[in-house]
Amino acid sequence: MAIRPIIELGNPLLRQPSRPVRQEELAEIHALARDMYDTLLDFRHRMGYGRGIAAPQVGVHRRVVVIQHQGMPWVLINPKFTEKSEEMFVVWDSCFSYPGIWFQVRRHRRVTVSYRDLNWQVHTAEAEGDLAELLQHELEHLDGRLAIDLAEPQSLCTTNEYFSRYWQDREERAKD
Numbered sequence: 001m002a003i004r005p006i007i008e009l010g011n012p013l014l015r016q017p018s019r020p021v022r023q024e025e026l027a028e029i030h031a032l033a034r035d036m037y038d039t040l041l042d043f044r045h046r047m048g049y050g051r052g053i054a055a056p057q058v059g060v061h062r063r064v065v066v067i068q069h070q071g072m073p074w075v076l077i078n079p080k081f082t083e084k085s086e087e088m089f090v091v092w093d094s095c096f097s098y099p100g101i102w103f104q105v106r107r108h109r110r111v112t113v114s115y116r117d118l119n120w121q122v123h124t125a126e127a128e129g130d131l132a133e134l135l136q137h138e139l140e141h142l143d144g145r146l147a148i149d150l151a152e153p154q155s156l157c158t159t160n161e162y163f164s165r166y167w168q169d170r171e172e173r174a175k176d
Helices: 023-047 130-142 160-175
Strands: 052-054 064-069 072-084 088-093 101-108 110-116 122-128
Touching (some): 088 130
Antiparallel strands (some): 064 072
């Protein structure tokens, strides 16, 4: 188990685009993906939330994303969107790189992403709702962009405490 330090907001490394992974780097990427998943699980254990992490967040500028999906690690190498719906929705977002800060962003409701797995096989996945939002968030990291830049309205940025006390309960009541 190797937990890597997470690069935080303000560090210019978060704004650097990542380069594509080459097939000959797969052994290194296997180890990176294991470390990223361990780091994700550790963050989730400490903070109580977290579903995905991008390689730049642990200081590695390669196009790799690891998501906890259905209780298992889902590794996406060189992911790219092949389609995004015109329909948008607004969701609450946060990030490992600025823990405890929550804000609202507009996201495409549905996306299609192509990627390679750890065996270098090509896959296409369609996602909707929360998973589509997560993919958009993580792939932005690969381009050196941060979700907090998309916060709207910025007056709704809130801390972890107030999100759980006021906003999260309000959102859950609205769904009922």
